[in-house]
Amino acid sequence: MKRNWKKWVSAAAVIGTLCAGMAFSASAEDKEVSVWLGSWWEGEVEWMTQKFAEDNPGYTLNIELQPIANYQDNATSAILGGSGPDVLALDTLFLPAMMDQGLLQPLDDFAAENGFTEDLFVDTVYDAGRTDEALYALPYRFTCTSLYYNKTMFDEAGVEYPTDDITIDGLCELAAQLTKDGKYGFGIAASKNDMANVMTSFVPFLWGEGGDFVNEDITAGAMSTPESIEGIKKWVGLYLDGSVPEGCINYAITADLFPLAMSGEIAMIPMGDSNIVKIDEFAQENGFEWGVCLHPGLVRAAGWSFTIPSSIEDRDGAETFIKWFLQPEILSMNNTVLPAVKEAQDMGKWGDELYDIYKKQADQCKNAPQTPAWTQIQLIVTEELQNALSGSVTCEEAAAIMDERINEVLG
Amino acid sequence: MSKKSNKVLTARRKREWGSGLLFVSPSVIAMACMVAYPLVLVLIYSFCKVSLPKFDLKYLGFENFRKVLTSSQLPVVLKNTLLWTFVSLLIRFILGFASALIMQVDFKGKTLFRIITLIPWTMPSIVAANLWRWIYNPDTGILNFLVKQINPAAATNWLGNSSTALMAVIISYSWMGFPYLMLMIVAGMQGIPREYTEAARIDGANAVQVFFRITLPQLKGFLLILTLLEIISGFNSFDLIFTMTGGGPGVATETVGLNIYRMAFQNYDFGKASGMGVLLLIMVMIGFGLYSVRQRRLERRWQG
Structure with a gap:
């Protein structure tokens, strides 16, 4: 009996230890939330991970940074392969096709439960994430381009600085005046491997002249209307006149135009909020002055939003992260992108007057057509613009081919 | 029994x-x-409409093939693909053979030469693509800088001009891939018994005759396999083009591989992309079939 008593105590001790171990390991196993963000978020990962763990006990954050090249394709492959992240950040241009293909989950209930109403966000970026049926994306970043100019180059050329009321024609004239001695007045982006950049560069000319890619009900192309052709002519004309570098046909804005602007080779370029800090620091170090004003025409409203891929079954972690990060006081802590939550735009460094121009430009911007066929339309327009730039076709011919091909896609 | x-x-x-x-x-x-x-x-x-995300299928018959075959871009894309594959194959073979033959000779700095020739092959394609983008850059690139020293009128926008863009990317692709062929050819050459070349030299054959009468026939089977591998790789690869020109200007450098990728992962038309893939497969199989028949006839003639 004595021996049995000892056996029971030993067994209880062993079971107790095992249970305690299991309980301990359960508390140690926090729920991991995986988030895909662009590689430019590198500087934010450390504080975000720490702060998220502090504010949300029981969760850990795993931020996976992805390069922008092939971002959409990689995201699609991951979702279809069942290995997509809990939260996927997407450019507004990627949204229509991905929403249409059922790759994203609706967020209506989540948004309603947590008070994420339309009025909290910059409307253009918010609109990009919804269809007539559902809301699929909640924006965290708003961006657009304003017109950067190198004051020193203007002074040297004896030309007056551009102002907020500059027109497309005024911009073309300035570009021509500033092009001399191997320096260029302006820069355009026409690289086929960064078509979003092509659109950013081209749409102020298209929309500024009153043209558009498609008709109002998105049933046919509208590139061969007189207004659209005028826009194409002005944009292509800059290249054919030599007011922009010859390499522009394969240039992207940040990768190619921005370094040339930094080194004083180009006097004016379209510039987003993320590059303005870099140019400011660089100008101070290298002794030149710069300025920024409203870009003429209507610029493309750009932004990034959080989405939950269709491959995710347990949305708890994803919802916890989105809810946490979209709080104005958290979102404004990031030093990388201008927030899409209006309240956060005046908090932290984003309240600096350096960013006022982008808040002002928000009134002069609009979204690309919200159609699942946008990726194909973008490709068609880029290809034909390149043909016009390289002189293979005239602007009128390019516009007619664009419409023919767009109609094929929409029809 | x-x-x-x-x-x-x-x-x-x-x-x-x-x-x-x-x-x-x-x-x-x-x-x-x-x-x-x-x-x-x-x-x-290839016979269906594929709906994501669950890959639901709806039978379409030959509709995807019809769309691919009636595309106005198809002739240009096919022409580009054939040029991309076969011109780069030729350049790779010339460079590969030339450097393999140099490797056979003993000279000072042979190890350095070997290391230098292997560099393009070890370089990630994204790095190589950006390096060549810089070389070809019309505004700041080294190629135009050198050309301008000789004849300023000859400087051009190598990647931005429809007539030069494809050749420019083919040269970059050939540069990246020739070390692989060089290594394989060197390995093949080392398998040729020395007695053959020594006997030929004793009989008075010069270097060119040794190459064409001994080396090349001995490597025949080996080179055939290499050619097949290179053709398949040429038809499939597009990463270098994608980074350098994205298939542009217009469709001047668009190839079948790039087209399939774009259809599937950017336009989400997996049915049409599969249709194009099947057509490409049929095309390659017909090519190889014809080649095999011809080879067999030639072999029979030699044996007869």
């Missing part, structure tokens, strides 16, 4: 076959999963 011994032999053969099949079965299963399954899927998709 008696009936009994025949039966024993058959039983033994059956046992050997059984164990043989057992041994190869893992490879057969692996091949079926890795090659046959995707191939069958692509074939099925």
Whole structure:
């Protein structure tokens, strides 16, 4: 009996230890939330991970940074392969096709439960994430381009600085005046491997002249209307006149135009909020002055939003992260992108007057057509613009081919 | 031989076959999963409309093939693909052979030469693509800088001009891939018995005659396999073009591989992409079939 008593105590001790171990390991196993963000978020990962763990006990954050090249394709492959992240950040241009293909989950209930109403966000970026049926994306970043100019180059050329009321024609004239001695007045982006950049560069000319890619009900192309052709002519004309570098046909804005602007080779370029800090620091170090004003025409409203891929079954972690990060006081802590939550735009460094121009430009911007066929339309327009730039076709011919091909896609 | 011994032999053969099949079965299963399954899927998709995210299928008959074959861009894309594959193959072979022959000669700095020639092959394609983008850059690139020193009128926008863009990317692709051929050819050359070349030299053959009468015929089978591998790789690869020009200007550098990728992963038209993939497969198979028939006829003629 004595021996049995000892056996029971030993067994209880062993079971107790095992249970305690299991309980301990359960508390140690926090729920991991995986988030895909662009590689430019590198500087934010450390504080975000720490702060998220502090504010949300029981969760850990795993931020996976992805390069922008092939971002959409990689995201699609991951979702279809069942290995997509809990939260996927997407450019507004990627949204229509991905929403249409059922790759994203609706967020209506989540948004309603947590008070994420339309009025909290910059409307253009918010609109990009919804269809007539559902809301699929909640924006965290708003961006657009304003017109950067190198004051020193203007002074040297004896030309007056551009102002907020500059027109497309005024911009073309300035570009021509500033092009001399191997320096260029302006820069355009026409690289086929960064078509979003092509659109950013081209749409102020298209929309500024009153043209558009498609008709109002998105049933046919509208590139061969007189207004659209005028826009194409002005944009292509800059290249054919030599007011922009010859390499522009394969240039992207940040990768190619921005370094040339930094080194004083180009006097004016379209510039987003993320590059303005870099140019400011660089100008101070290298002794030149710069300025920024409203870009003429209507610029493309750009932004990034959080989405939950269709491959995710347990949305708890994803919802916890989105809810946490979209709080104005958290979102404004990031030093990388201008927030899409209006309240956060005046908090932290984003309240600096350096960013006022982008808040002002928000009134002069609009979204690309919200159609699942946008990726194909973008490709068609880029290809034909390149043909016009390289002189293979005239602007009128390019516009007619664009419409023919767009109609094929929409029809 | 008696009936009994025949039966024993058959039983033994059956046992050997059984164990043989057992041994190869893992490879057969692996091949079926890795090659046959995707191939069958692509074939099925090519006749269907594929709806994401669950890959739901709706039978369309030959609609995807019709769309591919009636595309106005198809002739240009096919022409580009053939030029991209065969011109780069030719350049790679010339460079590969030339450097392999240099490797056969003993000279000072041979190790350095070997290292330098291998660099393009070790470079990630994204790095190589950006390096060549810089070389070809019309505003700041080294090529135009050098050309302008000789004849300023000859400087051009190498990647931005429809007439030069394809050749420019082909040269970059050839530069990246020739070290692989060089290594293979060197390995092949080392397998040729020295007696053959020594005998030819004693008989008075010069270096050119040794190359064409001894080296090349000895490498024939080996080169055939290399050619097949290079053609397949040429038809499939597009990463360098994608980074350098994205297929532009217009469709001046668009190839079938790039087109399939764009259709599937940017336009989400997996049915049409599969249709194009199947057509490409048929095209390559016909090419190889014709080549094999011709080779057999030639071999028979030589033997006869």
